[in-house]
Amino acid sequence: MNYKELIKIALEYRERAYIPYSNFKVGAAVLFDSGNIYGGCNIENASFGATNCAERTAIFKGISEGEKEIKAVAVVGDLNTYTYPCGICRQVIAEFGNMDIKVILAKNENDYIVKDLSEVLPGAFTKEDLNK
Numbered sequence: 001m002n003y004k005e006l007i008k009i010a011l012e013y014r015e016r017a018y019i020p021y022s023n024f025k026v027g028a029a030v031l032f033d034s035g036n037i038y039g040g041c042n043i044e045n046a047s048f049g050a051t052n053c054a055e056r057t058a059i060f061k062g063i064s065e066g067e068k069e070i071k072a073v074a075v076v077g078d079l080n081t082y083t084y085p086c087g088i089c090r091q092v093i094a095e096f097g098n099m100d101i102k103v104i105l106a107k108n109e110n111d112y113i114v115k116d117l118s119e120v121l122p123g124a125f126t127k128e129d130l131n132k
């Protein structure tokens with residue numbers, strides 16, 4: 001898996017962030033099992049709760065194009081720290097793949113850490129729980 005390529009795309013989309021309220025840019029790139037990659041940015045709203053995170057922008061783009069399973073998600077927020085996906089985005093990532101999805105937290109293409117989804121969302125509630 002080419003983490004650097006994913007991070008590069010996340011960085012490109014980060015520049016498209018619509019952030020008049022927080023001024024906090026986030027970019028994400030999602031790799032699906034098809035091999036296709038979708039990028040996204042955060043999109044804020046005057047009604048703050050209507051804001052969409054970068055990760056969900058990218059995931060929803062892919063799912064709405066017919067993609068099925070997430071393999072990896074790269075996130076770039078503050079360039080000086082590793083920005084983790086928010087709780088809602090972790091839950092949305094879990095909906096579309098296994099707990100070994102790779103979550104890549106990057107400052108740039110040469111400085112990143114890789115976590116399994118199980119590490120950032122332990123004890124996840126998933127569709128399997130509904131079928132018990």
Ligand code: THU
Nearest residue numbers: 022024026042053054084085086
């Ligand atoms: N944000 C994301 O895009 N992804 C995250 O996982 C964390 C938060 C955005 C939402 C909002 O536009 C800004 O960062 C500040 O919360």
